[in-house]
Structure formats: C-alpha cells, structure tokens
Amino acid sequence: MQSIKFNKKIYTLEAVEKAIEEFKNLADFSLKEAGNYIEVKMDKTDKEVKNILSDEFANYVLGLMS
Amino acid sequence: MTDNKSFRFKIKDNLLEFKINTKIYSLSAVYQAAYLFLDKVYILLDGDPQKEVVVIMKEKSSFASASAKAMADKKASEDKEPVDLEKIAGEFYNELLNQLLREKVSQTNAKIREYIVSQALYNAVPNEVDELLKEVEEEDWQEDPLGIAKTWEEQNLEGKKSKKGKMSKKGK
Numbered sequence: 001m002q003s004i005k006f007n008k009k010i011y012t013l014e015a016v017e018k019a020i021e022e023f024k025n026l027a028d029f030s031l032k033e034a035g036n037y038i039e040v041k042m043d044k045t046d047k048e049v050k051n052i053l054s055d056e057f058a059n060y061v062l063g064l065m066s
Numbered sequence: 067m068t069d070n071k072s073f074r075f076k077i078k079d080n081l082l083e084f085k086i087n088t089k090i091y092s093l094s095a096v097y098q099a100a101y102l103f104l105d106k107v108y109i110l111l112d113g114d115p116q117k118e119v120v121v122i123m124k125e126k127s128s129f130a131s132a133s134a135k136a137m138a139d140k141k142a143s144e145d146k147e148p149v150d151l152e153k154i155a156g157e158f159y160n161e162l163l164n165q166l167l168r169e170k171v172s173q174t175n176a177k178i179r180e181y182i183v184s185q186a187l188y189n190a191v192p193n194e195v196d197e198l199l200k201e202v203e204e205e206d207w208q209e210d211p212l213g214i215a216k217t218w219e220e221q222n223l224e225g226k227k228s229k230k231g232k233m234s235k236k237g238k
Contacts, residue, residue, distance in 0.1 A: 010093070010111045010119065055108035055124060062109055066101035
C-alpha cells in the first residue's frame with residue numbers, strides 16, 4: 001500500500017478529491033484527514049503504474065491548485 | 067547529503083528539497099512556478115505558507131523501470147539528457163521571480179485593465195437610451211386615439227353643439 005500526505009494549508013480537500021475521482025481506475029483510494037494533513041492511501045494499484053502513481057497523483061493535485 | 071549554501075538545496079536519494087520564504091514570494095507565485103515544472107519533475111509542497119514553503123522535487127526518469135512500457139520509456143529517456151535537479155531548482159527560483167513580476171504588473175495594471183474591458187463591453191452592448199429614442203422616433207405621434215391632443219374648447223364646443231341640436235329638434 002502506498003500513501004501520500006498533503007499539507008492542508010497548501011492543498012485543498014476539493015483538489016485532492018477531484019484528483020481521486022480522475023485516478024480511481026488505477027487504484028483503490030482512501031482519504032483521511034489527520035491533523036494538518038490529508039492522507040491519501042492507494043491500494044490494489046495497477047501494476048503498470050505502481051512505481052509512479054503516488055508521484056503522478058501529487059503532481060496532478062498540484063496542477064489543480066495552480 | 068549535499069548542501070548548497072548559496073541556494074540552500076538539499077539532495078538525498080534523488081530527492082531535492084529547498085525552502086521558499088513566503089514573505090518574499092507569494093504562495094500563488096509558488097503554485098504557478100511549480101505548475102510549469104510538472105512535466106519535468108515530480109513536485110510536492112509542504113511547510114507553512116505564512117513563513118516558508120518546502121519544495122520537494124523528484125526526478126521523473128528514475129522511476130521508468132517497472133513495466134515493458136516503462137522500459138521503452140527509459141530507452142527513450144536515455145537518449146535525452148539526464149534531468150539535473152539542481153539546475154531545475156535554479157530554474158525554479160528564476161521562474162518564481164518571473165511569476166512574482168507578473169503578479170506585480172498585474173496588480174499595477176488592474177485598474178487600466180478593468181477600464182479597457184468595461185469600455186469594450188459598454189461599446190459592444192447596445193445603449194438602452196439610444197434604443198428608447200429610436201422607438202420614440204419610430205412612433206407615429208400624429209395619431210391621437212385617446213383624444214389627448216384636442217383642446218378643451220374643441221371637446222366642449224362639439225358637445226354643446228350636439229346638445230343644442232337635440233334640444234331644437236325637441237322644441238319643434
């Protein structure tokens with residue numbers, strides 16, 4: 001299982017949720033708010049994208065913030 | 067770990083980390099600059115936007131080894147120049163300055179820009195007063211279906227004449 005934490009002061013929950021909606025075909029996503037962070041966990045990741053999924057996801061969320 | 071004091075980069079395990087003072091560079095400038103580098107590197111932002119934003123960069127090409135498709139991508143990427151994270155971080159700083167300048171220029175020209183847009187919209191939409199005047203000009207003002215244009219004498223003398231006529235007929 002992979003996970004990535006987004007700082008709430010920099011990333012909005014809406015952007016993270018929208019990114020999950022776009023990436024939902026590549027893995028099972030779960031979202032949890034913990035303190036100052038939004039934690040996104042990815043399970044059953046598509047083999048072809050396993051190594052890059054979390055980083056591509058982070059880039060996508062950042063793209064939505066711009 | 068290497069530490070470049072002039073720009074204060076930290077490089078560890080293909081990750082490059084540096085801090086940006088948000089009292090100098092706004093968070094929106096950081097977003098815009100980061101957006102321009104999304105195709106070259108992976109970027110994650112952290113820290114406190116009130117003080118310092120931490121930028122974490124990761125090479126994209128270092129992950130291209132998982133699948134057959136990724137192998138093909140790797141071969142293609144080998145032909146290209148390897149990504150130099152320090153160079154990209156330097157370019158990122160330059161881009162920050164660029165974005166900051168854009169923001170300043172945008173703020174300075176905000177009123178002029180609003181004025182130009184409002185003028186353009188004003189000229190594009192037909193003027194209501196002009197339309198009303200055109201309607202009035204097109205109306206046939208000589209028609210008087212309610213008899214408003216008649217004077218008091220005209221109205222009352224006609225009435226008296228008709229009454230007189232009726233009375234004289236009765237007397238006969």
